[in-house]
Amino acid sequence: MPTAAQIARQAGCWCAPSSSAFPISMRSASQLRTTPSPKARQRLWRAVLDELVELRSRIVMVRLAGIERMKLMYGPELSRLPEPACEQLLVALAVLISFESWDQMRHWYDLSMEAAQGVWRSAIDRMRPSAG
Numbered sequence: 349m350p351t352a353a354q355i356a357r358q359a360g361c362w363c364a365p366s367s368s369a370f371p372i373s374m375r376s377a378s379q380l381r382t383t384p385s386p387k388a389r390q391r392l393w394r395a396v397l398d399e400l401v402e403l404r405s406r407i408v409m410v411r412l413a414g415i416e417r418m419k420l421m422y423g424p425e426l427s428r429l430p431e432p433a434c435e436q437l438l439v440a441l442a443v444l445i446s447f448e449s450w451d452q453m454r455h456w457y458d459l460s461m462e463a464a465q466g467v468w469r470s471a472i473d474r475m476r477p478s479a480g
Contacts, residue, residue: 350372411442411446413444414445415438415442417440418438418441418442422441422476425477425478426438426477428477428478429477437475437476437477440475441472441475444468444471444472444475445468445472449468451463453467
């Protein structure tokens with residue numbers, strides 16, 4: 349099956365490099381309206397959707413791995429909590445340390461890397477139950 353980049357080239361659209369997190373650019377998506385062939389447009393959309401599904405599954409894997417890592421790192425503290433509270437805390441911690449959170453702190457609030465790390469550490473320390 350051809351990649352989205354190959355189909356986009358055939359349709360006269362531009363694709364971002366394959367190393368990009370989002371392989372199909374918004375420019376190529378907007379050019380779909382001007383692609384002369386409806387069949388080429390349909391093939392490109394299918395390829396875009398396939399790549400987005402793959403990207404979504406990678407994101408899910410990374411997020412699940414993060415939660416598993418937190419279970420190991422904070423095992424003693426988490427073991428003191430009942431199951432529902434433990435799961436809720438893990439969800440809150442996962443949201444706190446997400447890529448989106450980091451992006452907001454660095455680019456929206458304009459925090460330095462050290463300041464953003466400090467925010468994370470401080471918030472995590474306040475959220476964790478005592479291990480003692």
